[in-house]
Structure formats: structure tokens, C-alpha cells
Amino acid sequence: MxxxxxxxxxxxxxxFHETWSGWAATALDTLAKGDRALVAQLSDAIGYDLVLGHFRSDSPAIAGTSAEIAVLLAPYLPDWEEEALLLELNLLAETVTLxxxxxxxxxxxxxxxxxxxxxxxxxxxxxxxxxxxxxxxxxxxxxxxxxxxxxxxxxxxxxxxxxxxxxxxxxxxxxxxxxxxxxxxxxxxxxxxxxxxxxxxxxxxxxxxxxxxxxxxxxxxxxxxxxxxxxxxxxxxxxx
Missing domain, CATH: 3.40.50.1000 (HAD superfamily/HAD-like)
Incomplete structure (x- = not known):
């Protein structure tokens, strides 16, 4: 039963796309402080297509945890500790339009x-x-x-x-x-x-x-x- x-x-x-794809571009730009080369690196790290404006089907962000995404981004953001980066990602996620x-x-x-x-x-x-x-x-x-x-x-x-x-x-x-x-x-x-x-x-x-x-x-x-x-x-x- x-x-x-x-x-x-x-x-x-x-x-997923309607909620997170547009948000991701803004979030990555925020983390990169407008550095377009860095935005491209961050996008590649999490499987986000900047040209199409959505996540690729093989993106680790689709089913990954926030902590796993922070680990993927951290090598490109040396000024961030992983724990602080995770907190920032969670704060940015609060701004998403569901x-x-x-x-x-x-x-x-x-x-x-x-x-x-x-x-x-x-x-x-x-x-x-x-x-x-x-x-x-x-x-x-x-x-x-x-x-x-x-x-x-x-x-x-x-x-x-x-x-x-x-x-x-x-x-x-x-x-x-x-x-x-x-x-x-x-x-x-x-x-x-x-x-x-x-x-x-x-x-x-x-x-x-x-x-x-x-x-x-x-x-x-x-x-x-x-x-x-x-x-x-x-x-x-x-x-x-």
C-alpha cells in the first residue's frame, strides 16, 4: 500500500532551468567580482554554459551538494576558504526566484x-x-x-x-x-x-x-x- x-x-x-540557470550567471559573476576570464573558469568547473545560459546535462551541480560545488569552485578562488565559500553560496542561493x-x-x-x-x-x-x-x-x-x-x-x-x-x-x-x-x-x-x-x-x-x-x-x-x-x-x- x-x-x-x-x-x-x-x-x-x-x-531546474527556470530556477537556477539565470541565477547561476549572476552568482558566478558575483564570486568572480566581474572578472570575465574567471567567470569562464568557474562556469567550466560546474558545467555551466555561459553562451546558452544554462547548466549542461553532465553538470556536477545538478545533483551535487552545496559543499561539493564549493570544492569545485575553491581552486579558482584562492582568497576564499572552502567553509566561507560554502556559506557565501548558501547566502547567494537565498536570492533565487523559485x-x-x-x-x-x-x-x-x-x-x-x-x-x-x-x-x-x-x-x-x-x-x-x-x-x-x-x-x-x-x-x-x-x-x-x-x-x-x-x-x-x-x-x-x-x-x-x-x-x-x-x-x-x-x-x-x-x-x-x-x-x-x-x-x-x-x-x-x-x-x-x-x-x-x-x-x-x-x-x-x-x-x-x-x-x-x-x-x-x-x-x-x-x-x-x-x-x-x-x-x-x-x-x-x-x-x-
């Missing part, structure tokens, strides 16, 4: 009305994720938020997803993992969950298909798919 859905954040709840992949408030309300636990597992920081969910008006609709710094590792390892199951006393086969990257889907598979890929990130169907039980255009199609499954949804238990 399906009892919960765990979502990735960037590229899943929020359209582009919802679909209207999220009604989606979360509809899923919550089905008595499903709803979670977010992201390779972003937990604090940053909570702030962005609050900005989107859905923080109260999400039962548990886990980030790379929550103590359970980062995707594609399944630690965050297994921690979600433990928190609500769920079996992994009662949980659906929804994400836009192979990191998300591999984590779901490793945890023993069903996996759904969405096309609001960078990866396309051929890349996601080997790791997904289902691929949807975006998360807004989830309720209609759930209706076709005739799933006997069970009421929530009290959380631990």
Missing part, C-alpha cells in the same frame, strides 16, 4: 488529503530547503525535510530515504520516490522504493528510464496517475 511520497527539490518541485514545476500548494493539499506522508530529500542543505519550501507556501504541507547535512548522507546513497521510513515507521515498499535525476532514482531503488522520474530537470527520458518505474512530465501529473492505480491508501499513523 502506498503511504508516502518523497520528493527531490530542485528539478522536481521546482523547475519557479514551481506545477502549482505546488494545490498539489500538496490534494496529496495530503489522501492521507499520504509527504517528504523532501534534497542534496541541498536542510535549512535552505526549508526556507525555499516556506517561500513557496508549502512548508506546512511537508511532513519531513532532509538535506545532505541532516546526518544521513547524500543521494545517490539511500540514507535520507531510509531515515524517512524510520521516522514514520514505514516499509520502503510503501513509499514512492520522485526525482528528476539518476541520483534521485538510484537512491530510491537502493532504498527499496518505487521510483518516478520527472522531466523538469536536466535529464531526459532515455537517461531516467533505466532507473524509473514511471516517467511523468512533471509532478502535477501524480494525482491522475495515483487515480489509475486504484491504490488502497492507508491512513497515517502518528509519527515517532
Amino acid at each position: 502506498l503511504r508516502a511520497i518523497v520528493f527531490d527539490k530542485d528539478g522536481t518541485l521546482f523547475d 519557479a514551481e514545476a506545477t502549482p505546488l500548494k494545490p498539489l500538496m493539499a490534494e496529496l495530503g488529503a489522501r492521507n499520504l506522508y509527504l517528504g523532501v530529500a534534497t542534496n541541498d542543505s536542510e535549512e535552505g530547503a526549508r526556507r525555499q519550501l516556506a517561500d513557496a507556501g508549502i512548508a506546512e504541507d511537508v511532513d519531513l525535510v532532509l538535506g545532505y547535512d541532516s546526518g544521513f548522507g547524500a543521494k545517490p546513497d539511500p540514507g535520507m530515504l531510509l531515515a524517512f521510513c524510520d521516522h514514520f515507521t514505514l516499509s520502503p515498499d510503501e513509499v514512492l520516490m520522485v526525482g528528476d535525476s539518476t541520483h534521485d532514482l538510484r537512491a530510491g531503488r537502493a532504498a527499496g522504493m518505487q521510483t518516478v522520474g520527472v522531466l523538469t530537470g536536466v535529464a531526459e527520458t532515455p537517461e531516467l528510464a533505466p532507473h524509473a518505474d514511471l516517467i511523468l512530465q512533471d509532478v502535477g501529473h501524480l494525482p491522475a496517475w495515483l487515480d489509475t492505480q486504484r491504490l488502497p491508501l492507508r491512513r497515517r499513523r502518528a509519527s515517532a
Whole structure:
């Protein structure tokens, strides 16, 4: 029985390119203090195409953690300590304009009305994720938020997803993992969950298909798919 859905954040709840591609150019320019040669080096380091104005499909920034991105940028910014650079990246991320992949408030309300636990597992920081969910008006609709710094590792390892199951006393086969990257889907598979890929990130169907039980255009199609499954949804238990 399906009892919960765990979502990735960037590229899943929020359209990746619409949210992060424009922001990245400004953030890199800020870090480089307007030095165009340095901006080019920073862009190459994280797989950002300055000409097209978006991340390449093989960009390590797509599924990487903020700390991993800081490590990639640090060699080109010798005046920054990695910890300070990570803090700066997180501060710059607070300025991003979130582009919802679909209207999220009604989606979360509809899923919550089905008595499903709803979670977010992201390779972003937990604090940053909570702030962005609050900005989107859905923080109260999400039962548990886990980030790379929550103590359970980062995707594609399944630690965050297994921690979600433990928190609500769920079996992994009662949980659906929804994400836009192979990191998300591999984590779901490793945890023993069903996996759904969405096309609001960078990866396309051929890349996601080997790791997904289902691929949807975006998360807004989830309720209609759930209706076709005739799933006997069970009421929530009290959380631990």
C-alpha cells in the first residue's frame, strides 16, 4: 500500500532551468567580482554554459551538494576558504526566484488529503530547503525535510530515504520516490522504493528510464496517475 511520497527539490518541485540557470550567471559573476576570464573558469568547473545560459546535462551541480560545488569552485578562488565559500553560496542561493514545476500548494493539499506522508530529500542543505519550501507556501504541507547535512548522507546513497521510513515507521515498499535525476532514482531503488522520474530537470527520458518505474512530465501529473492505480491508501499513523 502506498503511504508516502518523497520528493527531490530542485528539478522536481521546482523547475531546474527556470530556477537556477539565470541565477547561476549572476552568482558566478558575483564570486568572480566581474572578472570575465574567471567567470569562464568557474562556469567550466560546474558545467555551466555561459553562451546558452544554462547548466549542461553532465553538470556536477545538478545533483551535487552545496559543499561539493564549493570544492569545485575553491581552486579558482584562492582568497576564499572552502567553509566561507560554502556559506557565501548558501547566502547567494537565498536570492533565487523559485519557479514551481506545477502549482505546488494545490498539489500538496490534494496529496495530503489522501492521507499520504509527504517528504523532501534534497542534496541541498536542510535549512535552505526549508526556507525555499516556506517561500513557496508549502512548508506546512511537508511532513519531513532532509538535506545532505541532516546526518544521513547524500543521494545517490539511500540514507535520507531510509531515515524517512524510520521516522514514520514505514516499509520502503510503501513509499514512492520522485526525482528528476539518476541520483534521485538510484537512491530510491537502493532504498527499496518505487521510483518516478520527472522531466523538469536536466535529464531526459532515455537517461531516467533505466532507473524509473514511471516517467511523468512533471509532478502535477501524480494525482491522475495515483487515480489509475486504484491504490488502497492507508491512513497515517502518528509519527515517532
